[in-house]
Amino acid sequence: MPARIPPARSAALVLGGAALAACAAAFAEGTVAGVAVLAAAASGLFLVRARAQAAAARRETAAALTRLQAIVDSMVEGVIFVDADDRVALVNEAGKALKNLAGPPGRALQDCHPQATREMLGRVMGWLREGQNPGPSHSIIKEKEGRYETTYAPVRARDGSHLGVVMVIRDIADRRRLERRLLDAERLAAVGQMSAQVAHELRNPLNAIAGAAQYLRRILPAHGEVKEYAELIDDEVRRVNHFVDELLKVARPADPVFTPSSVNKVLAEAARRATLARGLSGDALRLALAPHLPPLDLDRAMFMEAVVNLLDNAFDAGGVEPPELASRFEGEGGEGAVVVEVRDRGCGIPAEDLEEVTRPFVTTKARGTGLGLVIVGRAVDQHRASFSLARREGGGTIATVRLPVRTVRAPPAPEAEAAAR
Ligand SMILES: Nc1ncnc2c1ncn2[C@@H]1O[C@H](COP(=O)(O)OP(=O)(O)OP(=O)(O)O)[C@@H](O)[C@H]1O
Ligand SMILES: [Mg+2]
Structure with a gap:
């Protein structure tokens, strides 16, 4: 097969041929017209070569850009380049985590930001362009999906002219989580030092107050007002005692004592206690306990x-349907988990608060301590389990505890559970 000549090359050949022919004519005739034809042909040839070179350069630039994009796309950090006209020229894959920058390139940076921040943004970009110090060269961006730290720096050409600004974005959600845990641990440690003393100082007078209220009720049984106030005193004393108890539990947790246990048995007892404490009947809570769960090493009381x-929170959340307490086994072969879920159709937790509510002393209840979920977290840690709170489809909350089962070889046998009872 004859080799194919690319169109640009064949045009150059044709023109080159014409130039040669014109050259021959000019020499043969020695006329001015011949020389003019020669000059025209030569400049045509030059133009075609220049165009071919420009096309090759464009192809090379495009390939270099593709390579560069692939490199920045593979970075863990987000990279955003804003050109000298303050337009977003490049956003790598990780940078698209910032949703407002994830659109097509070429958009004005101002349009990617909320109105309230545009003036400040314009000022910072101006400082960077003029080479002035814009102050701290990083900022924290809070998005619905998480938190990001951005660092930015001006980009200059060799001659010092401003080419744009490069921003590097790091996801700091994990770091923040760790910092919060440390802060919470510090808070609880501080509470721990005081709690024993506070418990001692509070418990004795509280018991005396409760005893006195009981005495008044006994000697004045027909007095309606005394009865009413005595009950109020009882309620308040119970509440403060509950707070002191919870404080002591999180501040000075006892070492766990693990014994092989039936998870379902512990769950059934927890259900009984939670309903009884509220004077509710058994059908105020739905039980969906899977049979044949493997026995687990549990500190049963904890x-x-x-x-x-978790059940208290589900009841507090309200809702027309009764809460559910469910258990099931998940996994196959050697590894798996017993999953315990408390589901309710109550008021729910706003998505942005799902993590915050697990922190100590965070409560939305007039009489809450904000320590219930901290106690859950402690128990979960001690059992090397995991815990999550999630919004439930259709409304409400699902609290999930996953207890790892590491020794399962075959599907758990019914006898195993019976033996644990
Ligand atoms: N199932 C749920 N539905 C709605 N909100 C919940 C649920 N579980 C927890 N919360 C939210 O989390 C907050 C913290 O819960 P936590 O159990 O730690 O403390 P509390 O319930 O407020 O106080 P306490 O446990 O001492 O009664 C609650 O105040 C509530 O706002
Ligand atoms: Mg609670």
């Missing part, structure tokens, strides 16, 4: 308390 706290 685990039960965690489940009671």
